Amino acid sequence: MSRESDARRKTRIVQTISHVCVLVTWELVSRFVVPPQFLPPPSAVARAFWTTTVSGELPRQLWQTGSVLTLGFGAAIVSGMVVGILMGMFTTLRRVLDPYVSAFNAMPTVALVPLVIIWLGLGFEAKVFLTWLVAVFPVIINAQIGVANVSPAFIETARAFGCNQWQIFRRVILHAAVPFFIAGIRVGLGRALVGVVVAEMFTALAGLGYMVVFYGNTFRTAELFVPIVVLAVLSIAITNLIYRLERWMAPWRRVEE
Amino acid sequence: MLQVQDIGKVFAGERGRHDLEVLRDVRFDVRAGEFVSIIGPSGCGKTTLLRILHGLEPATRGTVAVAGRVVEKPSPSSAMVFQQFNLFPWLTVAQNIAFGLEVAGIKPAETRDRVSRFVHLVGLDGFAEHYPHELSGGMQQRVGIARALALDPEVLLLDEPFGALDAITREQLQREISEILARATKTVVFITHNMDEAIFFSDRILVMGSRPGRILEEVRVEMPRPREADAVRASRQYAAMREHLWSLLSQKADAP
Numbered sequence: 258m259s260r261e262s263d264a265r266r267k268t269r270i271v272q273t274i275s276h277v278c279v280l281v282t283w284e285l286v287s288r289f290v291v292p293p294q295f296l297p298p299p300s301a302v303a304r305a306f307w308t309t310t311v312s313g314e315l316p317r318q319l320w321q322t323g324s325v326l327t328l329g330f331g332a333a334i335v336s337g338m339v340v341g342i343l344m345g346m347f348t349t350l351r352r353v354l355d356p357y358v359s360a361f362n363a364m365p366t367v368a369l370v371p372l373v374i375i376w377l378g379l380g381f382e383a384k385v386f387l388t389w390l391v392a393v394f395p396v397i398i399n400a401q402i403g404v405a406n407v408s409p410a411f412i413e414t415a416r417a418f419g420c421n422q423w424q425i426f427r428r429v430i431l432h433a434a435v436p437f438f439i440a441g442i443r444v445g446l447g448r449a450l451v452g453v454v455v456a457e458m459f460t461a462l463a464g465l466g467y468m469v470v471f472y473g474n475t476f477r478t479a480e481l482f483v484p485i486v487v488l489a490v491l492s493i494a495i496t497n498l499i500y501r502l503e504r505w506m507a508p509w510r511r512v513e514e
Numbered sequence: 515m516l517q518v519q520d521i522g523k524v525f526a527g528e529r530g531r532h533d534l535e536v537l538r539d540v541r542f543d544v545r546a547g548e549f550v551s552i553i554g555p556s557g558c559g560k561t562t563l564l565r566i567l568h569g570l571e572p573a574t575r576g577t578v579a580v581a582g583r584v585v586e587k588p589s590p591s592s593a594m595v596f597q598q599f600n601l602f603p604w605l606t607v608a609q610n611i612a613f614g615l616e617v618a619g620i621k622p623a624e625t626r627d628r629v630s631r632f633v634h635l636v637g638l639d640g641f642a643e644h645y646p647h648e649l650s651g652g653m654q655q656r657v658g659i660a661r662a663l664a665l666d667p668e669v670l671l672l673d674e675p676f677g678a679l680d681a682i683t684r685e686q687l688q689r690e691i692s693e694i695l696a697r698a699t700k701t702v703v704f705i706t707h708n709m710d711e712a713i714f715f716s717d718r719i720l721v722m723g724s725r726p727g728r729i730l731e732e733v734r735v736e737m738p739r740p741r742e743a744d745a746v747r748a749s750r751q752y753a754a755m756r757e758h759l760w761s762l763l764s765q766k767a768d769a770p
Contacts, residue, residue: 414600417570418614418665419588428613432604509604509645 297479302486305479314468319487321464322453325381329388330449334442337393341400341441345434346426351401358401362394367455379460384453391452395444403437404430436510439503446499450492515581515701516544516567516669522575523562535726536562540576542720542729544669544701551704551712551719555763559727560705564673567703568594581668590618592669593662597677599654601646601661608633608642611661618665632660635694652683659691663698670695672704676711688714689743696740709759713737714746721762730762 280299287298297305309315344351344358370387377383407430415429457466465484472481503510523537536559544550554560565571567578569585569592578585580592593614601610608629615625633642636656646654655675662670675691676684692715695702706712712719719733737751746752 410596410598410600411602413570414596414602417568417588417594418661419590419617424617428617429602432602435604507604509647 294476294478297482301479302482305477306483306486309468309480309483315483315487318464318468318484322457322466323491325384325388325456325464326449326453329385329452330392330446332385333389333392333396333445333449336389337396337441337445338400338438341397342404342431342434344397344401345404346430351405358394358397361390362398366391366394367452370455370459374459379462384456384460384464387456388449388452392445392449395448396441399437399441399444400434403434403441407433435507436503439499439506442502443496443499446492446495450488454488515546515548516703517579518542518567518576519578520576521563521566521573521578523559523566523571524574537566537573538726538728540727540729542732544703546668546701547699549695549702549704549715549717551706551716552722553706553709553712553719553759553763554722554727555724556707558722558724560707560722561673563722563727564594564671564703564705567669568592568671590614590665591667592671593665593667594671594673595655595658595662595675597674599646599651599658599678601654601657603646606643606645607638607649607657610646610657611664614661614665628664628666632664635663636660637690650683651679652687655679655687656690659694663694663700668701670700670702672702674705674707676708677706685743692741709756709763710747712759713752713755714741714743719759721759733759 283296284298284300287293287296293301306315340354344354366387369390373383373387373390377386411429411433412425415425420428453464454466454469457464458470465488468484469481472478472484519541521537521540522535525534525536527533540563542550552560552563562571566573567585569578569587569589583591585592602613605613611629611632612625615628620628630642633639636659638653638656638660641649641653646657649657655678659675676687679687688711695715702715704712704715713735716735719735720729721731721733722728723730733755735755737746737749
């Protein structure tokens with residue numbers, strides 16, 4: 258026990274030192290080697306972070322991006338799970354929908370951005386729709402694979418204990434497929450984040466993507482780094498949340514990994 | 515208690531293949547409280563027969579009846595223990611044991627009561643909240659046995675329950691199971707390809723041959739109970755019986 262926490266403390270110390278080294282090197286490089294317009298020093302990024310926060314710009318844009326992401330990705334999880342589970346359960350439905358799902362999953366859906374703008378305009382709805390569109394297909398595909406490939410031994414056992422079709426679905430299939438549901442959500446999240454930023458860059462009215470475009474176009478690289486860092490932190494935080502969700506929903510998987 | 519009448523099973527051939535006759539004219543009765551083993555070479559249809567007895571698979575011909583009622587689909591009047599344990603990994607030991615009870619519509623209070631009783635019976639006190647992957651193979655199979663016994667079935671169907679265990683665990687679990695069954699006095703049908711197991715446990719052994727699967731001979735085991743594994747092995751009867759079973763099984767395995 259103490260040896261384990263010892264190892265963990267050592268890891269933390271090493272990582273802290275390496276983070277400090279990276280930041281110091283970056284600071285020195287951008288002060289003395291490359292011009293700050295190309296690569297702003299971390300101190301300038303921190304200052305920009307402070308000013309954009311105080312001015313209210315960063316919280317406002319973060320809220321924008323956050324609400325688009327929550328609605329779009331949330332809708333992708335719910336609708337993707339429902340469609341994926343139905344496709345996994347009903348072979349005919351799978352045969353009908355599979356070509357479309359595979360095609361949409363394989364194509365770069367950002368190519369549809371102009372079409373979506375024609376349909377829904379440049380506003381909130383278009384951004385939510387785009388986020389949903391890029392994130393939903395991995396959720397569908399993983400849910401479908403998880404449901405369709407539950408070990409026959411589990412189904413046989415459930416039948417042996419008297420389960421009817423609904424009980425097999427409710428008590429066995431939904432549980433056995435949880436790891437696949439989580440995997441789909443994890444892949445979908447990565448896509449959703451890209452989707453939000455791309456949507457905001459094109460519609461260019463609000464959000465972190467807008468900050469990226471605006472500060473990029475005006476060569477204010479220190480401010481440009483603020484939304485980039487925030488997006489990275491956001492992504493890490495949500496990934497962590499999904500990890501916790503899996504631990505909570507599937508505690509039985511802990512040791513297998 | 516269990517009546518098996520002229521069971522035949524044919525798997526229909528697909529895509530131009532011939533039909534496969536798996537079982538032919540299988541017929542036997544098991545009295546209440548009797549322990550009957552079905553022994554036979556791999557692929558002789560033992561497991562298919564057990565699945566038919568439980569109602570998991572329809573027979574092409576013939577009927578199975580438990581306590582006078584014809585078996586059409588799985589019901590709590592019989593319960594199965596699987597070779598590969600088949601525990602649900604997302605349920606704890608207690609939840610696995612409760613699974614069949616909940617499906618059978620038994621009240622929560624009664625279920626809790628039975629779960630703790632059977633956790634104790636199979637010697638898993640303190641492991642009720644563990645997940646299957648935290649248990650050894652032998653412990654997992656104890657859960658499998660508790661899960662079946664908790665239903666209080668009239669007939670217990672065991673499909674090579676020790677087949678996936680190492681030799682030492684197998685011996686220990688055999689001893690414990692025989693003690694549990696001696697107390698519970700269940701009607702048991704036990705599938706195995708291990709002659710020692712069959713002799714140690716059974717009142718009667720049905721020897722099966724393959725292609726098509728059918729019963730070749732019925733062997734009675736007239737040894738007093740409770741049986742002690744070492745004493746059984748040392749007895750003269752045991753040697754004679756083992757030789758007899760071996761001649762039946764090997765002769766049929768050689769046939770084309």
